Amino acid sequence: MRLVIAECQVDYVGRLTAHLPMAKRLVLVKSDGSVSIHADDRAYKPLNWMSPPCWMTEEPAPEGTDVHAVWVVTNKGGEQLRITVKSIEHDSSHEMGMDPGLVKDGVEAHLQELLAEHVTTLGEGYTLIRREYMTAIGPVDILCRDADGATVAVEIKRRGEIDGVEQLTRYLELLNRDATLAPVSGVFAAQVIKPQARTLATDRGIRCVTLDYDKLRGTESTEFRLF
Structure with a gap:
């Protein structure tokens, strides 16, 4: 799992459109390819996300801007989650291993x-x-x-x-x-x-x-x- 704390703007482009203005957020990139965007509230519910199967590519930052990079997450339907990153405060990857899953009573x-x-x-x-x-x-x-x-x-x-x-x-x-x-x-x-x-x-x-x-x-x- 990759954990990124970044000042970013997020735009969802597909059947629906959604926009998150520039702010500091947590970006989770999981081994299954899913990407979710979190704020420091709303408990565990993300602000926006892209479910697998999907893949992430990085576009070069637009010239003449203070943007660090643009991460583009695309699913099989062609919908995109575009994450415009202005700055990165933390970026780390962790091997989680196989999860045993929730054990119900x-x-x-x-x-x-x-x-x-x-x-x-x-x-x-x-x-x-x-x-x-x-x-x-x-x-x-x-x-x-x-x-x-x-x-x-x-x-x-x-x-x-x-x-x-x-x-x-x-x-x-x-x-x-x-x-x-x-x-x-x-x-x-x-x-x-x-x-x-x-x-x-x-x-x-x-x-x-x-x-x-x-x-x-x-x-x-x-x-x-x-x-």
Whole structure:
């Protein structure tokens, strides 16, 4: 991983355009080719990024300017993230090695496995694309298609809280940049979903699904029910 702290301007040119004026920022260049731009806020969410497959080239600085270099990150669709670097304060590379990945607790891991086996729990006509669909920012629990063939990303939690909705939102922002998948909608699935998380998900167009663990395992709950 390459870490660069630089005073830079960033322009995204593609289906959409976005501009970040000159300021000091952190640029992360990962071994998978992805590049993300970070400010000193917004927690872990980048200001802008380019997902793999992509590649970075360096253009010479324009003559008569105080620009150090122009880094151009291009994806397979021809979209570009143009980083105009005025000065570099820090530039280092680090070998991270193989990451073991996020280890879910037993219930969440089993819920993911069961829901993948019974993906029609999400709706009639749903079909599985794959579990643990890898992205530049981590694996999506389940990627599937609905009855109309549209792509759906599913985030699974034992307890559905706001952090889980935020996580799914980041995945959706990333996946919707892939023309082969977009448009991608989201499903937030959990055994229990807190009201605040449900409200946030609904506001962002994410559907919430409450999972019955016993039913997915093919057994009925022994609890008394009113209905």
